[in-house]
Amino acid sequence: MNTIVDRFEKIKLKISSLKPIKPVNIIAVSKTFTLDYINPLISHGHLHFGENKVQEAIAKWSGPKKENQNLKLHMVGKLQSNKAKDAVKLFDYIHSVDNQKLADALSKHQLNLNKKLNYFIQVNLGNEIQKSGIPVGELEAFYNYCVNEKNLKIIGLMIIPPLEDNAEKYFKTLAELNKSMALAHTSMGMSADYLEAVKHGSTFVRIGSSIFGSRSKP
Numbered sequence: 485m486n487t488i489v490d491r492f493e494k495i496k497l498k499i500s501s502l503k504p505i506k507p508v509n510i511i512a513v514s515k516t517f518t519l520d521y522i523n524p525l526i527s528h529g530h531l532h533f534g535e536n537k538v539q540e541a542i543a544k545w546s547g548p549k550k551e552n553q554n555l556k557l558h559m560v561g562k563l564q565s566n567k568a569k570d571a572v573k574l575f576d577y578i579h580s581v582d583n584q585k586l587a588d589a590l591s592k593h594q595l596n597l598n599k600k601l602n603y604f605i606q607v608n609l610g611n612e613i614q615k616s617g618i619p620v621g622e623l624e625a626f627y628n629y630c631v632n633e634k635n636l637k638i639i640g641l642m643i644i645p646p647l648e649d650n651a652e653k654y655f656k657t658l659a660e661l662n663k664s665m666a667l668a669h670t671s672m673g674m675s676a677d678y679l680e681a682v683k684h685g686s687t688f689v690r691i692g693s694s695i696f697g698s699r700s701k702p
């Protein structure tokens with residue numbers, strides 16, 4: 485079997501061996517990898533893919549998305565509001581909603597383009613080093629703003645734990661926050677820690693290098 489498909493299947497098995505209560509969606513994060521690497525996974529029937537740069541994603545995915553309407557594309561990286569229009573055109577999910585200006589732009593463009601995406605609010609769990617994410621203290625107000633005033637379909641919370649820290653405590657806190665807000669989904673877990681994330685109820689894991697191999701650039 486193709487190595488990439490093989491690695492993907494092994495990850496699926498590891499996740500299902502944890503017997504998660506809610507179905508877990510694996511987002512194959514294909515940033516920096518060309519379609520040569522991705523196509524075997526598409527042929528295998530996988531539908532969820534992630535990218536972190538809008539321009540790269542447009543160049544790579546415009547073709548495959550036209551051919552296969554079932555493909556779901558996830559923007560997992562930092563999104564500048566001046567790229568919101570292109571992002572709304574291409575993506576199905578955006579995981580990194582973390583400021584009002586961006587929420588305003590996304591709302592405007594999805595209305596103009598007559599599209600309705602699924603969104604996650606990226607949360608910053610009180611870590612000074614993290615530049616992205618809504619602080620917990622502002623989360624409820626920001627959520628209400630996105631949903632009630634901007635008509636964004638927020639399906640859950642997203643976290644990127646700081647590299648140097650133990651991820652599990654962040655997953656636990658995010659899961660609790662998610663529950664207190666009665667949100668259905670969490671976007672947490674990457675190659676190094678997806679099993680811990682699934683143990684804490686993650687429904688969208690974002691896995692790159694464990695599927696595609698190591699990247700030369702971030």
Ligand SMILES: *Cc1c(COP(=O)(O)O)cnc(C)c1O
Binds near residue numbers: 513676691693
């Ligand atoms: C690159 C990236 C991932 C995947 O990282 P791996 O460690 O390669 O699995 C997940 N989430 C975000 C936001 C990323 O930028």
